[in-house]
Amino acid sequence: MDGAVRGFVKDGPNEITTWINLGNNIVGLTSFEKSYSIQASQYIQALITTRVVVLPYKLIMSLFENYPEMLIVSRNLLWKHYQELDERNYMVRLPTAEKRLTRLMETHPEILMVVQHKHIANYLCMRFETLSRLRAKLIKKTY
Structure with missing residues (x-):
């Protein structure tokens, strides 16, 4: 993927951004069977012009079967992705909006330059309004 995308879920009319990703990465939705029965529709939205390559599930499984080194890559x-998720979980648990914004500025300043502020x-x-004020x-x- 080259560009910027976000993952989100819908809660009635509201969208809840669950992740933001900027280029040179693999993104996707997990549609595999889960161990719980609660359904949650997930969506991906391109935030700027984005180029993607689609890898169907069967192709991925074939790569694993025919190229054992793909298991190492995987x-x-x-x-x-675990490290990114761990950072996201830490960041959203910070007690104040200012601390969350500061953490994002320290770890992913490029997001602030590319992604619309409503999504951030x-x-x-x-x-x-809180983001604008902060x-x-x-x-x-700074100045």
Whole structure:
């Protein structure tokens, strides 16, 4: 994937951004059978012009079967995604909106330059107005 995409779920009329990803990465939705029966529809949205390559499930399984080294690649990708998920879980548990924004600025400043602020605010579990106020405050501190 080359571009910027976000994953989200819908809660009535509201969209809840669950992740944001910028280029050179693998993204997707898990449609595999889960051990629980609660259904949640997941969506992916391109946030800017984005180029993708689709790998069907059968192709992925064929690669694993025919190229054992793909298991190593897969394990490395899984580890990378686990680390990103761990960071996301940590960030959303920070007690204040300012701490969440500061953490995003420290770990993924490129997101702030590419992604619309309404999606960033949603991702950080804050209102758009809160993000605008905090950005102004942090910019003022910098200068």
